[in-house]
Structures are given as C-alpha cells and as structure tokens.
Amino acid sequence: MPPPTVREPLSPWPFAGLVGLACVAFLIGATPLVVGAPWWAVVLLVLVWLGALGLAIAWFTTRPRAVALLPAVVALVWVATVVGGARFLDWA
Incomplete structure (x- = not known):
C-alpha cells in the first residue's frame, strides 16, 4: 500500500483575492446608480470582472x-x- 501523500497547507492569498473580487463586484454593481455610467460601460466592467x-x-x-x-x-x-x-464623456 503506498504511503499517503502529504498535503501542503493552503495559502490564504487566493481566498483574500476572491474576497477582494467580491468587494469590487459591489463597486461595479453600484456604478450606474452612483456615477450615472451608461449601460455599455457597466457591461464592459462586468466582462472585465468575469475575466478576472x-x-x-x-x-x-x-x-x-x-x-x-x-x-x-x-x-x-x-x-x-x-x-x-x-472627465471626457460627461457622465454625471
């Protein structure tokens, strides 16, 4: 019987990154309400977030x-x- 493999401890960095991405998702979600950004800009930001x-x-x-x-x-x-x-597109 082979010996059990030793698992390395999990790093906390990827969990912190996912929590940070969740926070940025709230920023992106509030963008059309707070900034008055057009829908296409919000869609592009959501696509960037999904890629990340x-x-x-x-x-x-x-x-x-x-x-x-x-x-x-x-x-x-x-x-x-x-x-x-x-600045350049006169969003409110």
Whole structure:
C-alpha cells in the first residue's frame, strides 16, 4: 500500500483575492446608480470582472499571490473608467 501523500497547507492569498473580487463586484454593481455610467460601460466592467474571476479560479492553486493582486487591478480599471468617463464623456 503506498504511503499517503502529504498535503501542503493552503495559502490564504487566493481566498483574500476572491474576497477582494467580491468587494469590487459591489463597486461595479453600484456604478450606474452612483456615477450615472451608461449601460455599455457597466457591461464592459462586468466582462472585465468575469475575466478576472476566471483567472482567479485558474490560478487558485498555481499562482496564489497573483490572485490577491487581481482585485487591485480590476479596481484600478474601474477607477480609470469612472474618472475617464466623467472627465471626457460627461457622465454625471
């Protein structure tokens, strides 16, 4: 009988990244109410968020620290979209 395999302890970084992505999802969901962004901008932000969620799931065990950075990247995309839309596209 083969010896049981030793499991490495789980890293907390991917869990923190998924919690961060959940927080950014609330930012994106509130964007049309608070900022007055058009529907197409919100759809693009949701697509960016879904792409980040897919990467987070794919990288959960292979790149745990990168998963923790994904919410910051998506939040920066959100800020750039909101500020750029308010400045150049006259969003309220």
